[in-house]
Amino acid sequence: MSGNAAIGEAAIRAGCQCYFGYPITPQNELTEYMAQNLSRRKGCTFIQAESEISAINMVYGASVAGVRAMTSSSSPGISLKQEGISYLAACELPAVIVNMSRGGPGLGSISAAQSDYYQSTRGGGHGDYRTIVLAPSSVQELADFTHRAFELSDQYLVPVIILGDGMIGQMMEPVEFKHEAPAELPIRERALRGAKGRNSRIIKTFTSNPAELEEINWSLFRRYQLIEKEETTSESYLTEDAKLILVAFGIGARIAKGAIKTARANGMKVGLFRPITLWPFPTKKLQELAKTTKFFLDFEMNMGQMVDDVHLALGDKANISFYGRPGGVIATPAEVLRVITRLYHQKGLDTKK
Amino acid sequence: MKTVYNRPKSLKKRVFHYCPGCGHSIAHRLICEVIDEMGIQDKTVGIPPPGCAVFAYHYFDVDMAESAHGRGAAVGTGLKRANPEAIVFTYQGDGDLAAIGTAETIHAANRGEKLTAIFINNAVYGMTGGQMAPTTLSQMVTTTTPYGRDEKLEGYPIRISEMIALTKGAVYIERVAVNSPAHIIKAKKAIRKAFQVQVDGLGYALVEILSPCPTNWKMTPVESWKWVDEVMSKEFPLGVIKDTTGAKNVD
Amino acid sequence: MLIKTVFAGFGGQGVLSMGLNLTQTAMREGKHVTYLPAYGAEMRGGTANCTVVISDEEIASPVASSPEFLVAMNQPSLVKFQNQIDAGGVVFLNTSLIDIEVTRGDVEVIRVAANQIAEELGSVRSANMVMLGAFVRKSNLVAIDALVEMVRSLLESKGTKIFAANKKALLAGYELLK
Ligand SMILES: Cc1ncc(C[n+]2csc(CCOP(=O)(O)OP(=O)(O)O)c2C)c(N)n1
Numbered sequence: 205m206s207g208n209a210a211i212g213e214a215a216i217r218a219g220c221q222c223y224f225g226y227p228i229t230p231q232n233e234l235t236e237y238m239a240q241n242l243s244r245r246k247g248c249t250f251i252q253a254e255s256e257i258s259a260i261n262m263v264y265g266a267s268v269a270g271v272r273a274m275t276s277s278s279s280p281g282i283s284l285k286q287e288g289i290s291y292l293a294a295c296e297l298p299a300v301i302v303n304m305s306r307g308g309p310g311l312g313s314i315s316a317a318q319s320d321y322y323q324s325t326r327g328g329g330h331g332d333y334r335t336i337v338l339a340p341s342s343v344q345e346l347a348d349f350t351h352r353a354f355e356l357s358d359q360y361l362v363p364v365i366i367l368g369d370g371m372i373g374q375m376m377e378p379v380e381f382k383h384e385a386p387a388e389l390p391i392r393e394r395a396l397r398g399a400k401g402r403n404s405r406i407i408k409t410f411t412s413n414p415a416e417l418e419e420i421n422w423s424l425f426r427r428y429q430l431i432e433k434e435e436t437t438s439e440s441y442l443t444e445d446a447k448l449i450l451v452a453f454g455i456g457a458r459i460a461k462g463a464i465k466t467a468r469a470n471g472m473k474v475g476l477f478r479p480i481t482l483w484p485f486p487t488k489k490l491q492e493l494a495k496t497t498k499f500f501l502d503f504e505m506n507m508g509q510m511v512d513d514v515h516l517a518l519g520d521k522a523n524i525s526f527y528g529r530p531g532g533v534i535a536t537p538a539e540v541l542r543v544i545t546r547l548y549h550q551k552g553l554d555t556k557k
Numbered sequence: 558m559k560t561v562y563n564r565p566k567s568l569k570k571r572v573f574h575y576c577p578g579c580g581h582s583i584a585h586r587l588i589c590e591v592i593d594e595m596g597i598q599d600k601t602v603g604i605p606p607p608g609c610a611v612f613a614y615h616y617f618d619v620d621m622a623e624s625a626h627g628r629g630a631a632v633g634t635g636l637k638r639a640n641p642e643a644i645v646f647t648y649q650g651d652g653d654l655a656a657i658g659t660a661e662t663i664h665a666a667n668r669g670e671k672l673t674a675i676f677i678n679n680a681v682y683g684m685t686g687g688q689m690a691p692t693t694l695s696q697m698v699t700t701t702t703p704y705g706r707d708e709k710l711e712g713y714p715i716r717i718s719e720m721i722a723l724t725k726g727a728v729y730i731e732r733v734a735v736n737s738p739a740h741i742i743k744a745k746k747a748i749r750k751a752f753q754v755q756v757d758g759l760g761y762a763l764v765e766i767l768s769p770c771p772t773n774w775k776m777t778p779v780e781s782w783k784w785v786d787e788v789m790s791k792e793f794p795l796g797v798i799k800d801t802t803g804a805k806n807v808d
Numbered sequence: 809m810l811i812k813t814v815f816a817g818f819g820g821q822g823v824l825s826m827g828l829n830l831t832q833t834a835m836r837e838g839k840h841v842t843y844l845p846a847y848g849a850e851m852r853g854g855t856a857n858c859t860v861v862i863s864d865e866e867i868a869s870p871v872a873s874s875p876e877f878l879v880a881m882n883q884p885s886l887v888k889f890q891n892q893i894d895a896g897g898v899v900f901l902n903t904s905l906i907d908i909e910v911t912r913g914d915v916e917v918i919r920v921a922a923n924q925i926a927e928e929l930g931s932v933r934s935a936n937m938v939m940l941g942a943f944v945r946k947s948n949l950v951a952i953d954a955l956v957e958m959v960r961s962l963l964e965s966k967g968t969k970i971f972a973a974n975k976k977a978l979l980a981g982y983e984l985l986k
Contacts, residue, residue: 225701227652227685230847232700235688239701243710252689252701252711255627255657280607280626311607311623314847375870376828376843378835455870462869538873 207343208373211302211366212237214350215274219385220300222249222266222273224259228281229314230370231304235276247389256281260288260301267297268407270395272354276302278370279320280311282328289363290329293424294409298357298392300350301335302366304373307532315532316370318456321509324367325483332421334428336364336435337482339454343377351383358392360431367482369505371455371534431484438486439478442468443493446475447553448544451490451514452503453479460503462537467544472554474544482510487517494522499551503540504528523551565589567598567618574612578778580768581609583735584677585616587745588646591752592619601644602636604629608650609683627658630665633672644755646673652682655691655717662721669726669760673751676718676763679770680789687773691715694792699773714792718765722799728760730798734767734790736782743795750802759802767793809864811949812872814889816857817881817902822936826879827858829940833950833958834862842870855884862949879943881922881936883908890915900943902935918946920984926977934977941981952982 205213212234215223223242225235235252243250249266253259259275266273277285282303292299305320307313324337336356338349346368353364391397396405411417441461443449452460457478467474477493477500479486494500500522502511511526518524527543529535548554564570568589573582592598598619605613607626614621624632629647637645654662654676665672681699682688688701694714696705706714722730729751733744744766751762767789769781776784813830817823824845831843845858859872874894880886881902893899895914904923920942926935937959944952956975963971 226657227682227688227701229685232686232688236700236703240703244704254659254691311611311625370847371844371870374845374847376831377841377870459869459871462871462873465868534871536871536873537869 205343205379206233206374206376207346207368208233208304209237210343210347210379211276211350212241214347214381214383215300215354216242216245217381217383217385218351218354219272219389220274220354221247221271221389222263224251224253224262224266224273224275226253226256226259226277226281228278230306230316230373231276231278231302233373234302234304256284257288260285260292263299263301264288264292264295264297267292267299268295268396270392270397271389272298272300272358274300274302276304278303278314279305279308279317282320282323286323286329289335290327290331290333291409292363293327293333293335294331294420295407296361296424297363297407298354298361299363300353300357300366301363302368304368304370306370307530313532314370316372316455316534317505317530317532318369318454319506319509319530320367321482321504321506324365325485325513333424334362334431334483336360336362336431336484337367338364339367339480339482340372341454341457341478343372343375343379346372347379347381356435360427362427362431367454369455370532428484435481436484436486436488437480438489439476439480440489440493441476441478443475443477443497445473446497447473448499448501448548448551449475449477449493449497450501450503450540450544451477451479451510453482453510456503456505459535459537460540463540463544466537466541467548470545472544472548474548479510485513485517487513490514490517491521494518497522499523499525499547499553501525501527501544501547503535503543505533505535506530565593567592567601569616569618571615573616575609576770576772578769578771578781579609580679580735580766580770581677583741584675584744584766584768585613587735587741587748588648588675589617590745591749594749595752595756597644597752597756600642601646604632604636604645604647606647606649606653607684608653610648610650610677611684613648627653627656628661629653629658630661630670630672630674634665634668634670637671641671644673644752645671646675646752648675649677650683651676651678651680651690651692655715659717662717663724666721666727666761666763667724669728671755671758672761673755674761674763675748675751676765677768678765678793679768679773680714681770681773683770683773691717692793694788716793718763718798721763724761726761727763727799728801729754729762730765731800732765732767732793732795732798734785734795736767736769736785740795754802757802765793767795809862810867811862811877811947812875813860813862813877813879813947813949814857814872814875814892815860815879815881816855816885816889817936818884819856821856821881822933823856823879823881824858826936826940826943827860829955829958829962830944830950831860831862832962833955836958837950837954839863840865840867842867844870855882855888857885857889877943877947879939880906881939882906886910898946900939900946902939904935918942918985920981922981925980925984929973929976929980931973934973937974937977938981938984941978941983942985943981945982945985952978
């Protein structure tokens, strides 16, 4: 199954009732999967909106109504959704947003890229807010994380972004769906569906009282701290004895892994650290690794965005190098291996005991 | 010997990337012929869209500035206001102009921006792989209407040119087609007039071109040309939709 | 075992379906697989290609630096990919559409007049299946019976005639490389 289709299937199984999309390469297969499989399903809605701005605001509306809703797009379309995401965050409304990112800036290229790291992990729109960002690196994870995204979003009342890329969306791998939708889909508690039998309620963000807004920000912030504590996830691969650890996410981590396997076969002690939640960033875990490993190589398909977080985490506790290919150019494992080999030698890791 | 056919000067010597039977290349050529005939090559600025025509700047030998999807009318407004001497045309698909760019387009028309819009209606999103467009016909199967466009769920084919005609700033709007020699000749006249309106400083002008897309319609080029006549132009009737230029018809 | 194959040709030649059939057959045989198509505007008018990785263990990277196999269905594909092949790798040439030679000396070349053979069998459209049959014989990545079964299940909805034509083409290609 293709990555895009796997998200669609996993979303339906997670009880996603509403999908709002707009065509853009390379995520059209997801929109098309939903047109095929969600549009005629009982109680469900599929709409191809007239723009990404509409699509995200339709998600906002469906979320106000208390059902699970999602939208998907790729980089330029995600830029247009930022206003809506800011409102979702402010109103504490759950939503799942998929970004199958491509080369930028501007219309850029349709090839896979990772240059939306900043946009995803720094809020993206205006105001002081965060979104949980999950970075899958296989089709199986796309399915699993789609389910997890709906769960996290409902649990913490924050929008959750699945940050994939053009390649992982198009790629086919075997996938197993481990979760089923509940027979009866629950309507969320804070939903607005008419005030029958209760006092009327409001969902809003505007206030003329800065102190009130500050209080809202504090309450969001406390929740973000809780998410940082509870939900930060990462994968460590062959890091125990590693002299050099690559840091990479998503599809970049797969390419890095390919290079690392060969590096190991060539006798180099190299490992991989893969942040799975990009926000919250697995700072603590990385700091732990830096107790035993002093050399890190951050590899991204961009000009160096996550590497900022690596620097923030490690400060001067480790030696951090960067290798990146921007614009939708896809580095090969052989290319990354060359970088590893050079660095390994330059830093004298092949001679040191 | 008399030359009956030549490459327009403003059309670059390059092989089109368009699929066989596609209307975009014909529309390109017609615009270039008009630009040549009017002698405006050196002051024309074109605004191609994201869409199948995204590479239009490879073909038009005039200044060209890419716009974000749907924003051509706004970009054109900025360009024309900043440099009223320029002849500015937008080149937009139906997804571009009639979906995501509806607001920009209607308001540019309503302000009477002195722009020429070339609007390619091929009833689908071509570039992204044949999804439903606002202009997709009822019951038509596309990749996002796998069960056929259902009016109850997906709405009706939109006649955006008629809507734009309701704005007072729009002075000339015509719907043409490029699926037969006779239609192509008419299309060229309409394009010429839409540029003339701008030269004369009268207001917003738009030419909607019904344009075959055999690839996404899953037809042969010949079938698709017939389909424009037999099906598409029933929903989107050809002819002048609005003309308040007061000028005599070119015919 | 970790084997990377690139299938390439122009759009409409069925190169993606060659890759897909191989991938799904290998998956059904219990192997680890990834299938990575080139997509979008790149495909229109130009070349279509896909990369298939088949392995006994978990596959790290779906991107292949140096494929062991290249299946070139047309000339531009050969030009584009021949320098990427692993030394000692195998290149499959569709000689019906390729009249240049492989410039490298360190790879094995298998020549299959796929279009001609398919035409003789009744339809040039099954040229991809002729080539796939030959590929399976040489590469030994999956069993031919399993592949035929897979093609059957994928073509089920299109009727038995189409399947029969594809099967014939697959076996013709397979028999070619005795
Ligand atoms: C904000 C944004 N959303 C989506 C896209 C993807 N996209 C590129 S072209 C296009 C529309 C193509 O359809 P149309 O305008 O009808 O032109 P055609 O390709 O049919 O000529 C879309 C949706 C984009 N480039 N930017």
